[in-house]
Amino acid sequence: MELLESLVCVDKNLPVPVYLQVANDVICAIRKGILKPGAALPGSRVLAQSLNLHRKTVVSAYDELYAQSWVDVLPRKGIFVAKNLPNVSPRALVATPPRTGFSQETLYEVDDTRVICQDMFVAPPEGNLVFNNGSPDTRIAPLELMIREYRRLASHKFNTKYLAYGPEQGSENLRTELAKFFSETRGLHVSPDNIIITKGVQMALYLIAQVLLNKGDTVIVGDPGYSMANEVFTQAGAVIAPVPVDEFGINLNAVEVLCKKQTIRMLFVIPHHHQPTTVTLCSERRMRLLELAKTYKFAIVEDDYDYDFHYSSSPILPLASADDYGSVIYVGSFCKTIASGLRIGFMIAPQNLIKQATRLRRLIDRQGEQLLEEAMANLLKNGDIGRHLKKANKLYQERRDVLCRLLQEKLGGQVAFTIPNGGFAVWMEYKNGVDRLVVTQKAAEMGLTIGSGCEHYHDPLVRHNFVRLGFASMNVEELEEAVDILARAVKKAEVVSG
């Protein structure tokens, strides 16, 4: 029975009792057909010796095997692999190496095209500088504040309820604080019942798409636009109808033309710092858009993720704050206020839609992180969020100014851009036929990662020379170094193109 010893491998540091490790390894061997029904097993003393274990341990292992009826114990004969096991066709170890027989392909069919995403997360090389798509600086995230709130919550026995199941719609405290926050900062007056807490804007968009869209429905989006939103709508079976975006936002004449010739189910708009071009939808277009939605009865999804980040001018009040007809669904998040990785967002809508979204939320993941939500509620209530936003805005404004100055100084003639009045990124065009992809590649070779890989245009084949430079996550020194590299990369690209 050398075989058996070779199949059993024990690690005393594991949380599992050793006797159970032995029993489990034996069971694996039986199931793989390595130990056949009726095969004799070594006596406990022998096995204990060869495995260098206490005999009692092996006895318990055999008891376990007997209890689970994997072995027969014949008085004065010994222990044998049970005869009455279903006969599993044994396969050679080569086909399924020991300690893993798990197949890497399903036996049943899986449609590899069922879910399509243009790009997935890729970590930039360690130590690289990064012009991301527009993310906050995680180094200033008020993590200590969050942990302080966690501690406070944990210190009250009463709060253990936040560790149990809770409301699918999200923390009532947080929804109450948000209702205040929106009323104070956005002239948006809703009740907590109009709010559902989500995992960032992403989940809000997913819930909306799955609840409202049917196969073949038309959704109007700006082009260039936010590819992750388009993917969510497409996944729900919708057809994307792109309309142009100019310096005042999406072109509403194009929208009206579409409305006149077909039924529009939904329009997606980013009114502050349109992704990717960073333009703001002007007041006049906002009011006209509301009129169009009222006339043609489509839903406006207003993604106002950037409302709280303004430098030159103040933000314009949301469409939702002037919507008395129930046309607007208002979504946003705190992922940029705290950190992209702390997924907490919201969706505001009339109650008949909130009700459906809440049910779907239950089916998807039952509920959000109550502790995180309660912590956010406290941070909003005691003003920490407001204070942090003030600090962050000051810092990011400085970084925006530094980047724009550096781009002017070092790349003056070779690039064109408009200074964004808020947000986290600059939308820049390369001039003189410099190829953005070549620049990106050259920069990468010098330790600067550019771009999130996001496809900004609806038609991925469209030829353009724009790039989105997120400035918020780099400090002044890093920005200077990054622009230096960028300038050198552009020079090299010119050589290539010229």
Added chain:
Amino acid sequence: MELLESLVCVDKNLPVPVYLQVANDVICAIRKGILKPGAALPGSRVLAQSLNLHRKTVVSAYDELYAQSWVDVLPRKGIFVAKNLPNVSPRALVATPPRTGFSQETLYEVDDTRVICQDMFVAPPEGNLVFNNGSPDTRIAPLELMIREYRRLASHKFNTKYLAYGPEQGSENLRTELAKFFSETRGLHVSPDNIIITKGVQMALYLIAQVLLNKGDTVIVGDPGYSMANEVFTQAGAVIAPVPVDEFGINLNAVEVLCKKQTIRMLFVIPHHHQPTTVTLCSERRMRLLELAKTYKFAIVEDDYDYDFHYSSSPILPLASADDYGSVIYVGSFCKTIASGLRIGFMIAPQNLIKQATRLRRLIDRQGEQLLEEAMANLLKNGDIGRHLKKANKLYQERRDVLCRLLQEKLGGQVAFTIPNGGFAVWMEYKNGVDRLVVTQKAAEMGLTIGSGCEHYHDPLVRHNFVRLGFASMNVEELEEAVDILARAVKKAEVVSG
């Protein structure tokens, strides 16, 4: 212009600058048509006086309104609501009370039957004792350990990356630790690439259903069974095919009959402590089920949420650990190990399915809580989870024994149940025609909440007298009090029925 003063309400404690509050209130009034285009606004000195503000504040407010082109400034004439605004039809304040015009019904159509859930979260009355559906005791949740890990993570600048965007599939550290954990505790040998971290079992089931099921596909489930799983499959368009459950688990003869007469896409099984009846699927049936899946090429979804909670006997190795064909999808969670409210679970499958599930995860909420996942990884690595599981098992076994003893003593003749060999609940039947609903109602009147409201049977109209009593979340004293109330409630119910 008394009107204006009445419309502007300032709160100096808000995070928003006062001048902006004034400006926003004026904008609201314009948009609501209360202030008509061309209407004259009071001079800054007058308004400042009547609002009891510094004049500079009102001047900034007017500057803001001018910058946003809501007002015209006519030299030596004064300030007027801008003429060139689109004409919004004004409505009386009675129709839309000030500070909220948000509609509670959408203008566009919403299908109220798009998402169906039999029940949603309802908080039990404060101070009530609760026989829940089977939840852990949040009072013993190792929250301090979690917070310790958060602190540790927060103390390293390097870890700020966990606050940024991360891998949709979940923390690589956690997936690596889980691969070890499964190998050690379950004889399940997979690579981290076979694992995706989810928000509890719920999200794993949702991902599976949305990726694999098409309209009209058949999914076999045990009856009685887990209604939330059935709802996820139904939402994905599948048809539920219920099969009976006996003391050894789901009836495989019934399964085979179904396989012979139609195409089966998926089978959902809870091998340990079937929800709700708490029975364990025996080894023989497990191996036969694998054979059936191989023959008829359906996917087995193995929900092993209870594997780590065993009292009398050891758990039986998962189906997944003996699956060499890629038939089994293994799902579970740590929601019962740490706390129901800390949503962290996993799905294990061949890589072609994991790939699709990961893409869908990105569309749903982009990623999980990296900090939570990293904390879990550390707790697994340093053995805290293993130690906590040992403690919890000891405690819950004691509570199970206490409940079963009390039920025997105080309700001996009136109820019937089998002592579960693990898990969090007892499946009990009322005898002598006592109506479970009457008992539940009587108990509620005496301060004991029974049941989660879960519909256990596929046919909600089926007449049964079973109830699921979760014992893990109550300590010994609470269990004694709860059973006392239950006994009295049963007596009252007997009077009603007899």
